Each structure stands twice: as C-alpha cells, then as structure tokens.
Amino acid sequence: MTFRQDIHSSGIPVLCFPCEARRRGVCGALDPDNLVGLAKTCSRRRIESGMELTGEAQNVDSYSNVLSGVVKLSKSLSDGRQQIVGLQFAPDFLGRPFKEESSINAEAATAVTLCSFPRAAVERMMKASREFEHRLLKQTLNELDEAREWMVTLGRKTAPEKVATFLLMMARNIDSSLDAASGSASFDLPLTRAEMSDFLGITSETVSRQLTRLRADGVIRIENARHVTVDSISRLEKRCGGGRERP
Amino acid sequence: MTFRQDIHSSGIPVLCFPCEARRRGVCGALDPDNLVGLAKTCSRRRIESGMELTGEAQNVDSYSNVLSGVVKLSKSLSDGRQQIVGLQFAPDFLGRPFKEESSINAEAATAVTLCSFPRAAVERMMKASREFEHRLLKQTLNELDEAREWMVTLGRKTAPEKVATFLLMMARNIDSSLDAASGSASFDLPLTRAEMSDFLGITSETVSRQLTRLRADGVIRIENARHVTVDSISRLEKRCGGGRERP
DNA sequence: CGTGTCATTGATCAGTTTCAAGAGTTGTGG
DNA sequence: CCACAACTCTTGAAACTGATCAATGACACG
Structure with missing residues (x-):
C-alpha cells in the first residue's frame, strides 16, 4: 500500500x-x-x-x-x-x-x-x-462505562426494553439525518436481526417481534428491514425502562 | 486519623x-x-x-x-x-x-x-x-475484560450456568482454603442471595433453587447458607456452560 | 427465475418469575 | 436464657415471558 x-x-x-x-x-x-x-x-x-x-x-x-x-x-x-x-x-x-x-x-x-x-x-x-497512553486510558474507561451500562440492559431489562435501548443507542451513534437535536433520527441498522439478538441476549425472532410491535405502536418506521426512522426520540426513550436512579 | x-x-x-x-x-x-x-x-x-x-x-x-x-x-x-x-x-x-x-x-x-x-x-x-497511570490503564483493561466476560454470562447463560459461574468466580477470588491447586475450595459468600441475583440478572428464588440443585447433585456443600465448599472445581466448571471457542 | 439468505409470523413449549407460605438465623430486651 | 421480631433463605404452585420449532415471505444475486 x-x-x-x-x-x-x-x-x-x-x-x-x-x-x-x-x-x-x-x-x-x-x-x-x-x-x-x-x-x-x-x-x-x-x-x-x-x-x-x-x-x-x-x-x-x-x-x-x-x-x-x-x-x-x-x-x-x-x-x-x-x-x-x-x-x-x-x-x-x-x-x-x-x-x-x-x-x-x-x-x-x-x-x-x-x-x-x-x-x-x-x-x-x-x-x-x-x-x-493517557488517551488510551480515557477511551478504556469510557468503554468500561459502556460495558457496565450494557450489563444493566442484559441483566435487568425486558425484551421490549432491550430492543428500544438498542435503537436508541444506534440513533445516538449513527444517525444519518442531519438535524441533531430535532428529536428524530433515521439510520441504517449496522447489524442483522441475528446480530442484534446476540447483542441483546435474546433470539432473533424476539427482536423481530419487538420491532414489529414498535412499528405497530408508531414509535418507529421500518423502510426496508435495514433502515429505521424514529420520529420522536423521547417516545423511544420512554420504552427503554427508566435510566438512572433519582429523577 | x-x-x-x-x-x-x-x-x-x-x-x-x-x-x-x-x-x-x-x-x-x-x-x-x-x-x-x-x-x-x-x-x-x-x-x-x-x-x-x-x-x-x-x-x-x-x-x-x-x-x-x-x-x-x-x-x-x-x-x-x-x-x-x-x-x-x-x-x-x-x-x-x-x-x-x-x-x-x-x-x-x-x-x-x-x-x-x-x-x-x-x-x-x-x-x-x-x-x-500505566498501572491504572492495566487495571482498567482487566476490568473491561472481566465486564465483557460477565456480559456473556448475563446474556447467554442459563440460570444454572450463571450460578455455577458465580461460584467458580468466588472460588478463584476468595477461596479461604490454603491448598491452591488441590481442585477444591471453601469460602464465605460475600453476597446475599438477593445480591447474587442482582449480579446474575435473575431472581433470588432462582439462585436459591439452583444452589439447592448443585447441593443435591453433590457439586457443592452448603454449611450455613453463607459458607460453601466445592470439592471438585472441575465438576463445577463443567456446569458453567463451556468457555472459549475451539477446544 | 431459481436459490440462498435474512426477516416475519404463528403455535407450542420450557425456563424463569411471581406470589405465597414456611423454615432457619440473628439480634434484642425482658 | 428464652421469647419475639426481623431478616434471609428455601420451597411450592401458578402465571408469563421469551425460546423453540416450523412455515412463509421478501429480497438479492447468479
């Protein structure tokens, strides 16, 4: 090269x-x-x-x-x-x-x-x-924080909450729509249903069902199995099963 | 002070x-x-x-x-x-x-x-x-490895495997019996059943049932709800649900 | 236009949770 | 020292969530 x-x-x-x-x-x-x-x-x-x-x-x-x-x-x-x-x-x-x-x-x-x-x-x-090395330490600490955050999702959230949490994470990381704080997001899922299931600790069938449910409830739109649009991020957040203690 | x-x-x-x-x-x-x-x-x-x-x-x-x-x-x-x-x-x-x-x-x-x-x-x-700072980085990387290892336990192991995995972790970290490589371990559990359940992402009832089962199967002895003896670590390992890929 | 992969949907089943009751422990004060 | 209270732990039965098995649909690619 x-x-x-x-x-x-x-x-x-x-x-x-x-x-x-x-x-x-x-x-x-x-x-x-x-x-x-x-x-x-x-x-x-x-x-x-x-x-x-x-x-x-x-x-x-x-x-x-x-x-x-x-x-x-x-x-x-x-x-x-x-x-x-x-x-x-x-x-x-x-x-x-x-x-x-x-x-x-x-x-x-x-x-x-x-x-x-x-x-x-x-x-x-x-x-x-x-x-x-300092930056490496900082990145590693951030990854540790993320890993622990995900442990809560894996250990304590229900299947619907897991899928919503995943979508929210995607919306925050790879939203392709330009309007940042507009409260909406649109993106291509980087993972197949099977991969999502391996990330969430559930089966791909359950992922599919929960996505269908979110669509039926009007929380997301599914363009072509890979592309998802979230019109209201805050509605999605409500389905993630509550964040930190003390509101 | x-x-x-x-x-x-x-x-x-x-x-x-x-x-x-x-x-x-x-x-x-x-x-x-x-x-x-x-x-x-x-x-x-x-x-x-x-x-x-x-x-x-x-x-x-x-x-x-x-x-x-x-x-x-x-x-x-x-x-x-x-x-x-x-x-x-x-x-x-x-x-x-x-x-x-x-x-x-x-x-x-x-x-x-x-x-x-x-x-x-x-x-x-x-x-x-x-x-x-270097040592801090090393410890953080180790904690990240441990967190990810635990994510596998949370996301992909069954309740019996989770409990066995936890006991194995305890045996390795706080075994109070002196014989290290003897293949046996004896220790006080540092956590209540409820805390174990919060670590493993299951209920305390399920933890209790699985401990009872391990005792019934002769894998562990339970002296007083807090103190556990594992006579054969390798038998316990077999119940943890397989480790790394490729044997 | 097959063929293969990935996704959806349905029906059934199993593991885990939930609810409930009882058994052990530990600590306190009479 | 015993009795009672407060926990924690164990065990059982019923209910539910999510898994499994199976069939169909959607789409891409040769």
Whole structure:
C-alpha cells in the first residue's frame, strides 16, 4: 500500500490531516514528529462487511483506528452461543494492549475502513508519548462505562426494553439525518436481526417481534428491514425502562 | 486519623510496607518519594458491611485502594431494578478518574478496609508518576475484560450456568482454603442471595433453587447458607456452560 | 427465475418469575 | 436464657415471558 508521505506545511502528514482520529481519537495525542513516525508504518484498509479482524485466542499483531463503519466485538461459548460485547465506531481505537492474544472476536459489521499499525509501532508510541497512553486510558474507561451500562440492559431489562435501548443507542451513534437535536433520527441498522439478538441476549425472532410491535405502536418506521426512522426520540426513550436512579 | 510517618530504612512508609497495594496494586508504581507524599494524605478506614461508599450521581472526592473485603459496584433503573456490574477485591483501585461524578454505586458487600486518598492527591500522583497511570490503564483493561466476560454470562447463560459461574468466580477470588491447586475450595459468600441475583440478572428464588440443585447433585456443600465448599472445581466448571471457542 | 439468505409470523413449549407460605438465623430486651 | 421480631433463605404452585420449532415471505444475486 502506497501513499504520499509529504509533509504538510503544518508538519502533519497529509494522510492524517483530515483524519477523525487526529481530532477525537488517540492520534490527537501526538505531536507532528510522532505523527509522522507513526504514519510511516500505517496502512489504510477497506474491509468488507462480515470479515473477521481478530479471532479469539489469536495473536495480536496490529492495532487500528476505526475510520468509518462499525466493528462488532464478540465472545462465544464452546457450544456456539455468542454474545456481542461491544460495538466500535469511528474514531475508536481497536485492539487490546498488553496482552499477547485477544480474548475477543472482532468483525466488520458493516464495510469498515481502518488505519492499522504494526504492534511494535503502537508500543513505541505508547512509550514515546505520555498523552497517547493517557488517551488510551480515557477511551478504556469510557468503554468500561459502556460495558457496565450494557450489563444493566442484559441483566435487568425486558425484551421490549432491550430492543428500544438498542435503537436508541444506534440513533445516538449513527444517525444519518442531519438535524441533531430535532428529536428524530433515521439510520441504517449496522447489524442483522441475528446480530442484534446476540447483542441483546435474546433470539432473533424476539427482536423481530419487538420491532414489529414498535412499528405497530408508531414509535418507529421500518423502510426496508435495514433502515429505521424514529420520529420522536423521547417516545423511544420512554420504552427503554427508566435510566438512572433519582429523577 | 493519626499514624506514624516514620520512614523505614528502605524509604518506604511503615504503613505501606506490608500493604498489598504496594506489591500488586497501583502503589507499586511509586518510588519511595512519591509513596511518602501519597501516604501523608491517605487515611485507612474500616467500613461495615452494607455501607455505601459512593452513590450514583454523587461527587467523587476521593479514591481508594481496597485492602480487604469485597466492594460491590451496581447500577439501578428508576423503577428499582438493580444490576451489580462488578466486584472489587484487594488490592483493586476504586474510583473513576477523569469524571466529576460517579455513574455507579459502590457499597461494602462485606466488612471492608480501604486506604483512601483525596482526589487531588491521586491526580497529582497521576501526573507525577507515569508508571502510576500505566498501572491504572492495566487495571482498567482487566476490568473491561472481566465486564465483557460477565456480559456473556448475563446474556447467554442459563440460570444454572450463571450460578455455577458465580461460584467458580468466588472460588478463584476468595477461596479461604490454603491448598491452591488441590481442585477444591471453601469460602464465605460475600453476597446475599438477593445480591447474587442482582449480579446474575435473575431472581433470588432462582439462585436459591439452583444452589439447592448443585447441593443435591453433590457439586457443592452448603454449611450455613453463607459458607460453601466445592470439592471438585472441575465438576463445577463443567456446569458453567463451556468457555472459549475451539477446544 | 431459481436459490440462498435474512426477516416475519404463528403455535407450542420450557425456563424463569411471581406470589405465597414456611423454615432457619440473628439480634434484642425482658 | 428464652421469647419475639426481623431478616434471609428455601420451597411450592401458578402465571408469563421469551425460546423453540416450523412455515412463509421478501429480497438479492447468479
């Protein structure tokens, strides 16, 4: 893979200049020098939906930034039962530092663009830039918060609430309609019914039934099984089963 | 709270010398100078079972190391449903850095000893010692792994498997019998049936029934509702519903 | 225009919850 | 030291939610 390594007048590699990971991701931690060093080793890859990025119990030889698309992280039991334990959107950092092998499965849920770095380069960067490690810590803490939030959904919510919670999460993460605070959202689901069921800890039939119910109740519109429109986010929120304690 | 601030010949505060957090926790990151600085601000506290350490949506004004006992982290929905999202054992670091207020509830599940530091002191230490932040990152990554592992239990395991998985986790964390690899374990449950149910996403009645079943099947012995003995860990493992993919 | 994958819908079934009652424990005060 | 109160735990029966099994429908692709 070849790309221009010209240095922009600001000292930032052209490849990195428009990159989301520089603004909001871990690369924002790097000064131009470090960024140039890392950019030399990186490779941009487009990955088709359904491709496996890292298998469970597989060696980790690279880390990546998610530049577009959705990556699903999953774990499975030996009898085939599967649980999706997280979704990553741009500009999340993908990979588990400080461990020889991954304990989770990473797979492209949609078409995905990654900016990948060899393991060694990331480890060098982690040593070189304190801010880099700091950002990693912050992202990890956020992921931990999200994981725990999801544990409440998995352990304590009913099937209708689970599906509503998922839709709300999607509306907040990948709403393609421009009007942010308009109270409505419209988006393509990045997951199949079966994947949603693995995320929510229910069956795909139940997911389907609950979506049908939400449509019948006028909470959502389903254009073509993949595309969903939520006219009133607040109505959807009411179906998520109450948030934090103390109103 | 007063304590001797004498400096041991090694330069390590006497209070810290025997401390588990120095050997395996975040304090191990600190050189004697930093350790002395931090020790000046710390206070050792004994907390009775059931006391709340940090409420949801409450300001975080201190961080702690868990020195003994078990701390339970939970989240709850507005209608009272509760989910325990993690347990912390010695010498875990307790608290959520970089956030004004906690989004989870921390409560002493058993009697607990803490070594608490004012927020500012920890933040100073995080700036002063790179290794300190590094250890925090490592612990956070481990907690994330554990949270995701638990998501599989919550989302994809049956009630019998959930209870077995919980017992196995306890056997590994707080086995009081000395013989480590003997294949047996004996311990006091740190949680009531109701708390176990909130951890496992089932009802306390179901927990009770499953424990009864495990006892009837000879997998565990129940001495007094709180104390459990597992004679064969491997038999217990078989009831956890299969671990990782690919045997 | 098959063929295969994914989604919907229906009917039945099983596991878990709910409701209810009783058995064990623990602590308190007479 | 015993009796009573307050819990926690166990057990049973009925009710329900969500799973399973099965058939059909929708859509994309060769």
